[in-house]
Structure formats: structure tokens, C-alpha cells
Amino acid sequence: MDLLDQLTHSFRQAFNAEPTLICSPGRVNLIGEHTDYNEGFVLPAAIDKAIYLAVSQRTDNELHFIAYDLDKTYQGSSTNLTPTHTWADYLLGVVAQFRLAGHTIGGLNCVFGGTIPMGSGLSSSAALENGVGFALNELFQLGIDRVDMVKLSQRAENEFVGAKVGIMDMFASMMGKADHVIKLDCRSLDYTYAPLRMEGISIVLCDSQVKHSLVTSEYNTRRAQCEAGVRFLQTFYPEIKSLRDVRMPMLDQHLRDAEPLIYRRCAYVVQENQRLLDGVDALEANDIASFGQLMYGSHEGLSHWYEVSCPELDILVEIARQQRGVLGARMMGGGFGGCTINLVQEDVLDEFRKLITKQYKARTGKDTYLHVCKIQDGTNVIS
């Protein structure tokens, strides 16, 4: 039985009803990391690893959830919502935000499971939040547009789960388009789709098998350091609102000697925004080799200036660099574990798989798992 059949079966058994099925994908980000909460740019896409939800409306106001992969259940009322500090918060948070936004919703049955490994940096939580929001919108016919659902998912994570994440993950999962990357301006939320024309090149994820447990505390620290940099610079340039408005000479002049750590954090972000803009130009010119070099630059910055990598991620990138036909590689997402993203020529894919599995094991004692991504549409009902 495939996963969808299993979820449907489990749903029928638990609720004696027919479910609506929803697919909500995880995401990759080609370049532009830790730029979203600094009002910069990101270049993500939705992928063929997803959270699947079987859902139906209830006649009462109760919430009945089953986390199929975890073999756990949750039951509660939709009118009395407080954090449980468990997986259920990703669902409850969305219900809470929909209610706070004034939407009338009743009870919900939900069985969910997925193919996104948890803690691998592919945004299983954003996918789940979007899936729940999409379910509420469908079942209660709320008529909310996709971008507003994205904002509600982000608010659920920021305010209910308590992780101060940016908007990229939810946006990519909800707004993804098959075979396209999204160039998103995280200040205005203007976005364009760029076709991914990478003939003969695959997007390959290498899972470090390190769960990014440090990520929440360190993530919030990085955010605070960026904000401190902005406040510092505002004494010289009152018009600055975020690192989006900052250029390297401003940092070099005022921050480098006065606040060296904050300088390194801010310099990384300013340079990463520029790398993304250069990268979009390179993609438009079909110059994947230059794009790949920018990815290596991004990794260097994340590892040495922003300090959100870890030895295992650095090793994965080092090994990738040795492989002929790998055009670029870098850590992806929040950091401290999860996956690297690699652009690999299809003719060396097998060679690369052998090299990286063997050397990673030899150097870290850990296994790495490779996943060749397909870029797919965002959150949707499965018909």
C-alpha cells in the first residue's frame, strides 16, 4: 500500500468518513539563505517530498488529529487553543491564527504523514502548516488567497510554535510551480517564477543525518544580531530599515572595527543578497557554472561569517567540490544540520553518489542519503 492509501485507510477507520486529500510539499532554496527575515531575496522551489493530509469537517467544534508516522493522536476543542509543545502545535497554531483572523471554522479530522524526513531542513513544518491552512480554506470555503494563507502559516509558527522564522519556507511550499524557481522579494512579497533550464543537471540533496537541534536558539540569536547591526547603523543612516538597505562600504566604515562579530553577520547577509541577484542573472544567461560558483560562495559565507554550518555539512561540500561535474554545493536552510544542495551533471551522478557516500562515512562515521529532486507545484488538493 502506498502512503496515500495508508492515510486514507487509517482515516476511514478512525472517522468512518471519506477524506479530502491534500499534498503540501517541502522546499529547496537554490541561493539566498538567512536573507528572508532581513527583507532580502530568496530563490526557493517546492519539491517532490511532501506532507500528505487526509481531512474532513466535523459537525462539532473538536479537533481530532492523527500523526500517522509518529503513531500519535491529539484531541481537543477548536475554541480553546493553547500550545502543547508537541507536534500538534503545528496544526493548532494554524487553527488559532485562522480564528484570530476572524474566520469561522468548526471541527476538523486530520490524518497526516509524509515523505519529508523531519529535521532534514526541507521544511516539513511549513508544509504541514500550509496543508492544515489549505484544508481549512477548502472545507469551510473561506476564499482566502494563497499569499494570505502563507502569512497565516508563518504567524502560526512565529506566535504559537514560537520559532521566529522568516516567510520563505511557507511561501515556497504554497506557491511552488513545477519546473520553476521563485524569486521572492521578502520585503514587498513581490515574486516572479523563473523557468529552471538546467538540461543535463540534477538538483541533488545530501542529507548529513545531523538533526538541526541547535537551530531554534542559534537562529533567534542570528536574527537578533542582524537587528542589532541595523540599529547601530541607523545612528549614521536613519533611513535604513533593514539589512536590505545596507551596502558593504557602510559596514566597513562603521561596524568592522566597532562590532566585529555583528559586522561578520551583517556582511554575510549583504553579500548573500548580491550573490542571489548575480545568480538570477547567471540563470537567465544559462550560465550554470557561474551560478554554481556563487553557491560555493554562499556556503563559505554561511560557514565562516554567519557560522550556521557544522563539520558534517562542511565535509559534504568539501567532498562535492572534488567531484568533476558538480557545479555547485552549499548547506541549505537554517543550518546546524540537515541537507546540502548540489548541482550535479547527470553523467557523473553515479560517480558522485559513490564518492560522497564512501568519503562521508570514512570522515564522519555517518551515512548520507542522496535525493534527486523534482520541482513541483505547491500545496494542493489531490484529485
Ligand code: GLA
Ligand atoms: C529556515 C527558516 C527560513 C529561513 C531559512 C534560512 O528554513 O524557516 O525562514 O530563514 O532558515 O534561509
